[in-house]
Amino acid sequence: MKFQLTATDPRSWARAGTLQTDHGEIQTPIFMPVGTAGSVKAIHQRELEHDIQAQIILGNTYHLYLRPGTEILEKAGGLHKFNGWNKPILTDSGGYQVYSLAENRKIVEEGVTFKSHIDGSKHHFTPESVMDIQRTIGADIIMAFDECTPYPCEYRYAKSSMGLTHQWLKRCVERIRTTEPKYGYEQVLFPIVQGSVFKDLREESATFIASQDQPGNAIGGLSVGEPHEDMYAMTSLVCSILPKEKPRYLMGVGTPENILECIALGIDMFDCVLPTRNARNGMLFTTEGIINIRNEKWKSDFSPIDAALGGYASTFYSRAYLRHLVINKEILGAQIASIHNLTFYLWLVKEARQQIIAGTFASWKEMMVKKVSRRL
Amino acid sequence: MKFQLTATDPRSWARAGTLQTDHGEIQTPIFMPVGTAGSVKAIHQRELEHDIQAQIILGNTYHLYLRPGTEILEKAGGLHKFNGWNKPILTDSGGYQVYSLAENRKIVEEGVTFKSHIDGSKHHFTPESVMDIQRTIGADIIMAFDECTPYPCEYRYAKSSMGLTHQWLKRCVERIRTTEPKYGYEQVLFPIVQGSVFKDLREESATFIASQDQPGNAIGGLSVGEPHEDMYAMTSLVCSILPKEKPRYLMGVGTPENILECIALGIDMFDCVLPTRNARNGMLFTTEGIINIRNEKWKSDFSPIDAALGGYASTFYSRAYLRHLVINKEILGAQIASIHNLTFYLWLVKEARQQIIAGTFASWKEMMVKKVSRRL
Ligand SMILES: [Zn+2]
Ligand SMILES: [Zn+2]
Numbered sequence: 001m002k003f004q005l006t007a008t009d010p011r012s013w014a015r016a017g018t019l020q021t022d023h024g025e026i027q028t029p030i031f032m033p034v035g036t037a038g039s040v041k042a043i044h045q046r047e048l049e050h051d052i053q054a055q056i057i058l059g060n061t062y063h064l065y066l067r068p069g070t071e072i073l074e075k076a077g078g079l080h081k082f083n084g085w086n087k088p089i090l091t092d093s094g095g096y097q098v099y100s101l102a103e104n105r106k107i108v109e110e111g112v113t114f115k116s117h118i119d120g121s122k123h124h125f126t127p128e129s130v131m132d133i134q135r136t137i138g139a140d141i142i143m144a145f146d147e148c149t150p151y152p153c154e155y156r157y158a159k160s161s162m163g164l165t166h167q168w169l170k171r172c173v174e175r176i177r178t179t180e181p182k183y184g185y186e187q188v189l190f191p192i193v194q195g196s197v198f199k200d201l202r203e204e205s206a207t208f209i210a211s212q213d214q215p216g217n218a219i220g221g222l223s224v225g226e227p228h229e230d231m232y233a234m235t236s237l238v239c240s241i242l243p244k245e246k247p248r249y250l251m252g253v254g255t256p257e258n259i260l261e262c263i264a265l266g267i268d269m270f271d272c273v274l275p276t277r278n279a280r281n282g283m284l285f286t287t288e289g290i291i292n293i294r295n296e297k298w299k300s301d302f303s304p305i306d307a308a309l310g311g312y313a314s315t316f317y318s319r320a321y322l323r324h325l326v327i328n329k330e331i332l333g334a335q336i337a338s339i340h341n342l343t344f345y346l347w348l349v350k351e352a353r354q355q356i357i358a359g360t361f362a363s364w365k366e367m368m369v370k371k372v373s374r375r376l
Numbered sequence: 377m378k379f380q381l382t383a384t385d386p387r388s389w390a391r392a393g394t395l396q397t398d399h400g401e402i403q404t405p406i407f408m409p410v411g412t413a414g415s416v417k418a419i420h421q422r423e424l425e426h427d428i429q430a431q432i433i434l435g436n437t438y439h440l441y442l443r444p445g446t447e448i449l450e451k452a453g454g455l456h457k458f459n460g461w462n463k464p465i466l467t468d469s470g471g472y473q474v475y476s477l478a479e480n481r482k483i484v485e486e487g488v489t490f491k492s493h494i495d496g497s498k499h500h501f502t503p504e505s506v507m508d509i510q511r512t513i514g515a516d517i518i519m520a521f522d523e524c525t526p527y528p529c530e531y532r533y534a535k536s537s538m539g540l541t542h543q544w545l546k547r548c549v550e551r552i553r554t555t556e557p558k559y560g561y562e563q564v565l566f567p568i569v570q571g572s573v574f575k576d577l578r579e580e581s582a583t584f585i586a587s588q589d590q591p592g593n594a595i596g597g598l599s600v601g602e603p604h605e606d607m608y609a610m611t612s613l614v615c616s617i618l619p620k621e622k623p624r625y626l627m628g629v630g631t632p633e634n635i636l637e638c639i640a641l642g643i644d645m646f647d648c649v650l651p652t653r654n655a656r657n658g659m660l661f662t663t664e665g666i667i668n669i670r671n672e673k674w675k676s677d678f679s680p681i682d683a684a685l686g687g688y689a690s691t692f693y694s695r696a697y698l699r700h701l702v703i704n705k706e707i708l709g710a711q712i713a714s715i716h717n718l719t720f721y722l723w724l725v726k727e728a729r730q731q732i733i734a735g736t737f738a739s740w741k742e743m744m745v746k747k748v749s750r751r752l
Contacts (some may be wrong), residue, residue, distance in 0.1 A: 010491055036699070037701075037706060038700065038701075039701055039705050039708040039709075040708075041705045041706065041707055041708070042708065042711070043708065044688075044689075044708065044711065044712075045692065046688065046692070061610050067700065067703065067704055068696070068700045068747060069673075071699075072675060072676055072696065074409075075676050075678070076676075076694075076697075078695065081678070082696070082697055082700075084679075084692055084693065084694075084695075084697070117464040143494070254595055283630075300447060300448055300452075301583075302451070302452055302457070312420075312422065313420075316421065316422070316460055317460065318452075318458075318460075319450075320444070320448065320452065320458070321414070321458055321459055321460070322594055324412075324413070324414065324443065324444045324448075325413075325415055325445065325459075327414050328439075330413060330415045330417065331415075331417055331418040331707060331711070332415040332416075332417070332418065332419065332420065333415075334419070334707060335420065335707070335711065336420075
């Protein structure tokens with residue numbers, strides 16, 4: 001995997017780059033749609049590629065491990081073959097879902113025991129097994145198995161949890177080093193910085209993570225309920241420590257505003273369920289601001305959802321029609337809103353990239369943050 | 377509206393024809409996907425047009441009247457403008473839903489009073505108001521307001537209900553005759569033959585309906601639970617009475633087998649929720665037979681859903697992947713299965729049409745009925 005910086009913004013820490021994988025090139029900054037169980041909810045694969053123009057998607061190891069399971073994924077030849085998405089895939093480690101979805105979880109140094117939220121069956125994850133599972137899923141980018149601390153979190157707990165994450169990381173690195181790619185293409189490991197909202201822990205963690213010298217680095221444990229100021233402060237601090245020549249991935253972030261602010265702090269990669277989850281509830285992110293399509297005011301608005309954004313879903317369908325579909329719980333409503341929101345997110349990061357390359361990012365960002373966060 | 381017969385099968389009553397509407401031509405026999413509330417569930421309009429190659433869709437007056445309501449549809453300029461479907465639309469009369477979904481319904485000669493299944497609000501339908509509503513929805517083909525008798529049904533009730541349907545029909549005809557098309561294009565009325573499974577009533581009704589000399593005729597009150605033999609016997613009898621030079625629409629039918637058999641009896645138009653509703657439950661109609669995709673046996677079947685059928689959804693996605701999606705209740709599962717099933721239905725009637733034109737329909741039908749009704 002090769003990462004090349006194309007441009008850096010003179011007035012912020014924003015960067016434009018290119019990440020080369022065996023499944024193709026990713027232009028950064030990039031947003032990765034979340035394909036939980038091997039499907040980006042309500043979206044066809046060809047829509048992901050041609051309408052949304054996604055360059056990489058994320059798969060959830062916890063979900064894919066439970067269903068369809070690694071046996072079927074291995075028989076299929078990996079997730080790319082299974083779901084027909086032939087561009088890069090990043091998988092999370094499953095840790096976050098084990099902590100938030102699974103039952104009866106028990107964390108010890110060796111690993112985590114938990115019960116499936118689907119059928120109550122008992123399972124055991126270790127750093128080693130999670131590396132193997134992600135190799136079998138067929139991720140191009142494998143995430144380290146970590147503990148993601150909740151917010152708020154006691155300093156003492158955050159510190160010991162970070163220690164565990166670092167211990168586990170060594171085992172992840174060793175496992176990846178001593179095993180082969182599963183399907184012939186490169187599979188790289190991204191370690192994850194933890195440390196909650198504590199500066200000294202984040203510093204210590206970022207320094208340790210950087211020292212592992214992996215092809216990319218991630219920041220976890222943010223966007224879990226802390227004030228935005230804390231999120232930005234931690235991101236900024238960590239970015240100042242992580243190596244410039246490697247991609248930086250801020251996990252689980254966020255709103256369009258969050259993304260623009262964190263691009264300015266030096267982040268290259270993002271993922272979040274927000275655009276798809278909110279779409280299903282009728283919340284739209286547009287080039288002019290945020291729309292709650294369920295609102296009475298859109299009832300007779302026969303104008304396109306977002307003419308300026310372009311693309312099939314956003315220009316073919318009207319606000320009034322989408323409102324009607326969402327209120328009637330028609331599946332097509334979720335489909336249209338999901339395509340629209342993801343198209344917007346991908347447009348936003350592409351536009352940010354162009355502004356960085358043009359050297360105009362900082363002022364554009366100020367203007368855009370206001371625009372995209374106002375409610376219409 | 378002009379209907380032209382292109383070919384008739386020498387060994388059955390099957391016909392191939394062309395129905396011209398102001399929204400374009402319909403090649404018969406045809407299947408009409410059901411777009412309940414202005415959306416064919418889980419299907420984008422461009423998929424309906426390009427993948428499924430639907431030529432006409434059906435809208436439910438009851439649903440559209442309740443939501444979004446005629447006021448919004450009128451402001452939009454009709455359903456075509458509202459949902460972006462620019463080919464022909466047929467609307468049912470709403471009667472069937474009033475009888476099956478609404479509460480507190482009371483039928484008198486003047487019309488029907490009922491309470492909305494959504495919010496309990498009180499409404500009143502008369503033959504006249506239902507014609508006006510369908511004009512406002514913007515249907516190219518308007519269905520008469522009838523009473524659809526349930527099965528089984530006492531002879532006495534069936535007879536008096538048929539009498540009411542005929543009285544109402546006269547009022548529908550008069551209303552259509554004395555009102556103008558709402559949006560500039562032609563809107564025609566199809567009357568509906570009733571009479572349950574009683575030969576003499578069906579004969580009387582078909583004779584009366586034929587005498588109204590409308591541009592097309594429909595058969596209602598079948599596929600409501602009666603044995604297939606009764607459905608075919610009634611359809612055959614009614615087709616022998618209805619004029620040959622006008623299209624015949626068998627309402628609410630049915631399985632691929634039902635459709636092939638009824639094409640052989642002289643039916644030109646069909647609609648049914650079966651392909652989309654069953655799709656959402658994981659039941660697929662394929663060129664080789666019926667598949668319950670939830671079945672364990674498809675778990676590791678990485679072959680396309682239906683390679684012989686062709687088209688994106690049926691060839692891009694594998695059976696194993698679709699099974700995974702349906703079992704996980706992923707929206708994409710409903711989307712893929714719905715596109716597939718409708719593509720199959722439209723392929724089936726198109727194929728039937730070609731066989732009729734080639735003079736080979738009867739033997740092809742015998743073979744196909746066996747093929748499409750077996751369980752894989
Ligand atoms: Zn998020
Ligand atoms: Zn039906």
